[in-house]
Amino acid sequence: MEQLRTLLAPIGIIALLANPAHALPPPANASNATVQLTGWLHVDDLEMRDVTLVVAVNGARSTAHISNSGRFDIDLPAESAVLLRFEKPGHVPKEVTVDTRNVQDGDFSKQHKRHVKLAVIMEQERFMGGLAFAGPVGRIGFEPGGGCVAVEHTRRTEPAKRREILEF
Numbered sequence: 001m002e003q004l005r006t007l008l009a010p011i012g013i014i015a016l017l018a019n020p021a022h023a024l025p026p027p028a029n030a031s032n033a034t035v036q037l038t039g040w041l042h043v044d045d046l047e048m049r050d051v052t053l054v055v056a057v058n059g060a061r062s063t064a065h066i067s068n069s070g071r072f073d074i075d076l077p078a079e080s081a082v083l084l085r086f087e088k089p090g091h092v093p094k095e096v097t098v099d100t101r102n103v104q105d106g107d108f109s110k111q112h113k114r115h116v117k118l119a120v121i122m123e124q125e126r127f128m129g130g131l132a133f134a135g136p137v138g139r140i141g142f143e144p145g146g147g148c149v150a151v152e153h154t155r156r157t158e159p160a161k162r163r164e165i166l167e168f
Contacts, residue, residue, distance in 0.1 A: 033078035106147030132160035
């Protein structure tokens, strides 16, 4: 019996060293977690140089780059309220909200970045009949408890605000 213990002790140590299961995984820290948002923007004239994408994250505003093909990539922090505003001269501005709360819920891998894809189509003002969108046209979020992506669309419109007073 003593010989068997002497023989198995080194094997047990080797098994512990070879198996990384005893190592603790990195803590799931919401401040380090992000959501990668990849989108494609479509405009009729296919010209992206004059498109502006404003990203407001928890009140802080910045602009994001849109490629000539209309693609944009943005990393959003977890536990954030985000507003994306797309603007192009001659087109009706569009807003999309992204709520990254609950992104770490559910059985999703905590070691991989969540990746969400979306498309945005800009409408020309001349085809909107004097209307503008009454708030965000879409909302992207994550379901509490499960972390699945939840998407809502709305296209409510209202009369567009006049930009200037016309005098006759």
